Each structure stands twice: as C-alpha cells, then as structure tokens.
Amino acid sequence: MPKIATREAYGEALAELGEEIKDIVVLDADLSKSTKTSVFAKKFPERFFNMGIAEQNLMGTAAGLATCGKIPFASTFAVFATGRAFEQIRNSICYPNLNVKIAASHAGITVGEDGATHQSVEDIAIMRSLPNMTIIAPADAVETKQAVRAAAMLKGPVYLRLGRHPVEPIFDENYKFEPGKGVILKNGKDVALIATGTMVAEALKAAEMLAKDGIDAMVINIHTIKPIDKEVIMQAAECGAIVTAEEHSIVGGLGSAVAEVLAEEKPTPMKRIGLRDVFGQSGRPEELMKVYGLTAEDIAKAARSLRR
C-alpha cells in the first residue's frame, strides 16, 4: 500500500460527503491546494468559500453559517487555525457550542523545510483547553476518511488534526472508527505504547523492536484526544509502564492528557515522546523526526528505560 498524507484523504472524504450531506460548506484561507479542499471546491463551487488570508474572519464566518444550520468545515494550516484565530474559536465557536469543524492541515514537525513558523507543535494543547471542543488526530488515510465523516455527524465543534507528509497505511477498509474510543492495535503485558496521529506507525514499529528484546508491548491508537478514552488508558496502566508518543510538544498534548488521567486514577510510571518544549527548524521530515527524538527507536528506548 502506498503512503498517503492525511490531508489528501481529507480532501477526498469532503468531496464524497458533500454529495451526501448537502449542509456541508467548506471555507479556506487561500490554502485550498495545500489543505486539499480544492477537491471539494471543484465539485461544489457554490458551497466553497475562499476567505482569503484572513483566518479570524474564516472562523467567525463559519460560526455564522453554523447558526443557520450549515456544517462548515473551516480549513487552514494548524498554526494559523489554532494560533491566529484562537479567540475566535473560543468565543464565536466553542462558547456557543456551534457546529463548526476546524480541519487543520500541516500539523506537526513533518511540515519540514518551512521551519518553526509553520510547524504546529502546540495546537492540541491550545484546543484541549477549550470546553465543548472534540479533538481528533487520525493516524492514516483510512482513519482520516472515517474521522471526517464522524466529525460531520457529531454535533458541536471538532478539531481535526491533519498532516502534510505521506504516512504509512495502518488500517484496512474494514476498520470502524468510533469517536472517543481508543484502539488497541496490539495486546501486550510489559509496557503500553500510546500514540496519536503520525506517531501510531512509529509505535507499531517500536513494538516490533521491543519484541526482539523479549518485551511484550501493548500498542494503542488514541485518535480522539478529547474527550480522551479513560477506559483504554486504565487498561494500558495494567502493564505498569506507559510511553506516549505524539508529533507535538510534550506540554499539553496527548502525553499530558494521559498523565492527567493516570495521576488521578492510577499513578503509573511513564515517559512522553514529543518535542521537549522547543521549537523546530527547517529540514526534511525524516531528519527532523530523528533530531527531535520522534522515531520508533526513541519510543523503544523510552520503553526499555521504564522497564529497568
């Protein structure tokens, strides 16, 4: 199976759903070729609105559309969606609990060469602090397609975190996405690897590496970071050690969310794989993953250290 970027799957899913759900409208901020909303725009030009390079108005307009029964998908890069238009998302979307879907592409460090200004490594943390917001970070193209459909069906604001860089396929067409439900990809008893988005593939590779050392690792895909699946985290805690992995800062993202659950319910030794409170830099995605400690090897190493 070829590698596909989740943003590609997003564009296709939108265009398919547009046929089925007539209330879907799509807004973009001059990035439709990158966010792939151009696929929808081509098919449904009357329901596509390019708002230009104006993210605050993008979010506010989406809010207004939602009050009239539309299901707006507001798309732009994750940095601009969550940073530039944070307060619009807070006050005009989340507080009135409006049915706006924010599809943020180019999340994480694998944006690559554009450098730190365009690498969104704090968007989960920002969105997680907002009441009413659901956060979904799909791991591959199959999951993305289903997540877009689920987002359209959910009532209320949803933040969809998508990547630019092609990722390995994890799921087949029989996969059933359930919002809010963590997915156990591999059972294990020695350590649990809990990953989200692009890091799910790395966690699976890490589990293979650990198996060679005789360590039986459980692998969990948390596609919905908020509300987080406490039940599956408690199952993971049974292993006695947990490693979280995310293409995001370790501050406020998946690792924090898991740690919060464990601290209150069942304190468990854990390590967080993610950017350690630093900005990124320009470089090829694979190079950046190595430099910032986001590879399968890094996950395996963290798991081994917890076992000792």
Place this chain on the structure above:
Amino acid sequence: MAITREKVEELTAIARRVRRHIIDMTSEAGSGHPGGSLSCGDILVALYFHVMKVDPQNPDWPERDRLVLSKGHAAPALYAVLAEKGYFPVEELLTLRKINSRLQGHPDMKKTPGVDMTTGSLGQGLSAANGMAIAAKLDGKDYRVYAVLGDGELQEGQVWEAAMAASHYKLDNLTAFVDHNGLQIDGPIAEVMSPEIIQDKFRAFGWNVVDVDGHDFEDIIRGIEEAVNTKGRPTVIVAKTVKGKGVPFMENQVDWHGKAPSRQQAEEALKALEQ
C-alpha cells in the same frame, strides 16, 4: 417601510422605556455598560419594532431576520428591547449579570431567547453576520441580517477582514450599523486610535454608505430603506449618536462607558427619562 408620525411616537415611547430599563438593569447589577447601551438603543428599537421580521413566540424561526450585536457590551439595550418585544418577561431584566441568570454580561445565544449570536469580544460580530447572510443566499431565503458595531470596535483588524469578504461575496442582504458615538474606554476614539474617516474606509472596501442621525427614527428608517434597496453590495449605516443619550449627566461622558449608576444616580437618570 415608510414610517408614519404615529409610529415615530410609538417608537419614541418604547425607546424611553428601553432607556429606563438600561438604567434600572445596570444599577441593580452594580456593573455593566450604560453609555454605549443608551447610544445604540434607538437603532435597536427601530430594527425590532419597525423593520425586522421576527416572532418572539418562536425565537428560532428559521425565516427570521437576524441581528448580531457585535458591540456586545451594549447587551442591556438588546435585552431591554427583546423584553419589550415579548421574548421574555420585563421583570427578568433585573437579573442582569446575576448568578444563574439568562442575561449574561455579554449576549449569549444559548441562554437568552432572541439572541442570534454570542458576542462580546469586539471585532467578531460582522464575520458571524457574513456567515448568516451567506447561508441565506445559499438557501435562497429572503431573511436579512443586521449587525451593530461600535466605532471604537473598528480598530479591530477582523472587522476589515469581514468588510472585505462581505463586499467580495456581494452580501446585499447584510446591513451593518456603526454606532458612532465617538468615545471608547480610554477616551475619544479620535485620540485613542482614530478609525476616521469611517465612511471612506467602508467605501474603499466596496460598501454602500449611508449617514444617519442615530436618534432620529425617520432618518434611521431612511437609511435602512436605502440598504434594502441597494443590490450587489452590503450597506453600512454610520449612525451619529450620543454616548449616554437621554441622561444629561451621562451624555458624552467617557466615564459612563463601563460604570453602573448608583441607586441615587439611577433615580436622577430615571427622572430625566420621564416624559
């Protein structure tokens, strides 16, 4: 839409009651924004009692005209008008800003019947109004959307993003009011950060511009008629108003932007607002 002498008298009487409510509400709450509520009161009365197609018995009626109070701190004016219109009991106005009240310090569409959009953070309302106007066009519906902005609010960049988009998408079913009272928290808008010349700026963004006296019902209605008859572009009605209008000691006084009158001051204000 033309307005008769009798109608003007009726609106004037409602507006006076609305002003009295604003004084009572803010005084009872011990906080709030009387100055800018009093300045935009007549605009809201004209809209709800002569222009807008609404049904207080059915606040969410899909065919209704919409209003976005972008200058959300003028919530007391909006609540007073909605209560007078019959959306909820007038007595409820005195719960403004109190715990568990439906009347929040700034408008909350999920709590208050008749409030079409949650606002309060300045600069965001016109974008929401755009979204509503686009939805009307998409659905082939003839409802109209009104937005009321403050003049100080024009300092927010998002207003101009929205102004550009409204013009680009030819939203002739959208009418924005600028409540031009000339004052903001820190002083005259001309001194803090001048948005002048407001008319020229909107014109440059492709809008039809009308100037009215924001305390003259015939003039306000004339402006709205021109907006309704203007096709292919949105209209902004720049309404010259007086902050604190109707209460002599509040008129044109910056201090009354965000301060509630004491009970004694309220009595004095109410006396001035008697016929």
